[in-house]
Amino acid sequence: MKQWREKIKWTTLFVLCALAVRAQDGNAGIQDANQKVRSYFQSGTQLMYAVGAIVGLIGAVKVFNKWNAGDHDTGKVAAAWFGSCVFLVVVTTVIRAFFGI
Template sequence: MKKCKRNIVKAAAVCGLLITQTLIARAQDGNAGIQQANTQVRSYFESGTNLMYAIGAIVGLIGAVKVYQKWNAGDQDTSKVAAAWFGSCIFLVVVATIIKSFFGI
């Protein structure tokens, strides 16, 4: 019996809290906040994609040096290393392009 009363009190407290939160949320203008957040996040996409292109260029240069060193050393797995570095550069460029096209920048 006491356990049932405690559960009823807890349920009433939770309902009261939810009603209060709903009233507070309706009192605030949520659309303006969401629009401001949207604008701020979209403003970072151009810089982010440029950063991804720069990282891809640096990774490409490092990969070219690594492949050149392996090629001159006569290693048998030079083509695997070249494919891995080239693939990582392509991946970065493709991801940056997809982000730009997906978000309509």
């Protein structure tokens, strides 16, 4: 029984020493992650603006096709597509303002 205690004591000591050597500064890790996420924001916002432009073009073509087909419900469809484009732009702007970028 005494030998097991001795083995457990040395194993625990070894594990704790290994953990102390591998320990990192948590604040530095958080700052590094923050910097990496912020570095992607410019590309992400440009991507969101591009997606908004594509959605706007698709919506314009769909509304134009409905209008040429003689459908009288083009106003509702146009408002829905326009609203989705505005939503993408507003969300991107709000996220940029929220994170101070």
